[in-house]
Amino acid sequence: MGHRPDILTQVADLTQAGEAFALATVVRTVAATAAKAGAKAIIRADGAISEGWIGGGCARAAVLKAAREAIDDGKPRLVSVQPEDLLAERGVAAGTERNGIRFARNMCPSKGTMDVFVEPMLPAPGLVILGSSPVAVALADIAPRFGFHVTVCAPKAEQAAFVEADARIDGFMMDTADGRRRYVVVSTQGRGDEAALSAAVSTPSAYLAFVGSRAKAETLVSRMQERGVDAGALAALKAPAGLDIGAITPDEIALSILGEIIALRRRDLRHQIQRVEAT
Known part of the structure; x- marks a missing residue:
């Protein structure tokens, strides 16, 4: 949460500059995860995180992919990163979308669950x-x-x-x-x-x-x-x-x-x- 003021400043700067980007926010965690609810990150159109943090490699690839797609089509996404056994219990595979949620696999030893809301921030035409x-x-x-x-x-x-x-x-x-x-x-x-x-x-x-x-x-x-x-x-x-x-x-x-x-x-x-x- 220590990055929050910097993120808000950069959100304002990027919006003023007319640049498209995505804002990723951790909205829920279960069990041990590196990032906690409320953590945020700014993801640029090229997939780079320019400010903030949403955890390590366990969630990074799925969130960056969702961010790039959100910037392309203007639609927000909710990504749920879960360990493989929980995905199996739900009967879903990594990459599956159900009821507006995209599921991704957490391969890290923590075996935690993290839900991340990815919101496209598109400039006015x-x-x-x-x-x-x-x-x-x-x-x-x-x-x-x-x-x-x-x-x-x-x-x-x-x-x-x-x-x-x-x-x-x-x-x-x-x-x-x-x-x-x-x-x-x-x-x-x-x-x-x-x-x-x-x-x-x-x-x-x-x-x-x-x-x-x-x-x-x-x-x-x-x-x-x-x-x-x-x-x-x-x-x-x-x-x-x-x-x-x-x-x-x-x-x-x-x-x-x-x-x-x-x-x-x-x-x-x-x-x-x-x-x-x-x-």
Whole structure:
């Protein structure tokens, strides 16, 4: 328990940095075990324990595996590490899941039982909006209601238009250090279109869209290709942005864009879960 303050500090730091990790907590022990109820550990996406302790090798492999899977699919797990004779009494084998509990074998001489709750701590998805058009302002206003971390990139003189924003960047230089899964929307509408698009395509994202007509986007893309911008990066650009719902007003266009992003995000999450369940 002596590590608890450090763990809480690191949980806050990793959350602020937008990093995915898992928090493992020992919730019950029976007989002799190295870790006791309440012990915690932070497990990073690569399977490394960066802070805390949940016991030695008897439970480590099973908990780390559960943590990696939890980070992948966003679902918590309860792992029960038990000696082989108790597993046999229950009629379960190591790796079996029953009633939401995954059983693992304790091969250590202690022969104790330890139950560990593994909770994925996933960052809010990042929505990066470049520009300060009415559509950009409307999108920044509604996105937080759906759990998005909103970053606004626009000249400082135009930032006052945004009431809801988690982060603000003066100009169009995106933050490459943020580890969140990012969805990027360029909504400059004639004020710095090419500069904003150049910044957007230079940073990896799960979604890249341009608020404007297809013809205008094609003109900008052609101009950027002539300047040597990577054609592969430009090919990912979606224009016009949003689902086709017949949107006309800035609020309606913002809604169509957010709907498209949510549909993409949920589809990707379903695919992640299917991949984890198949392994």
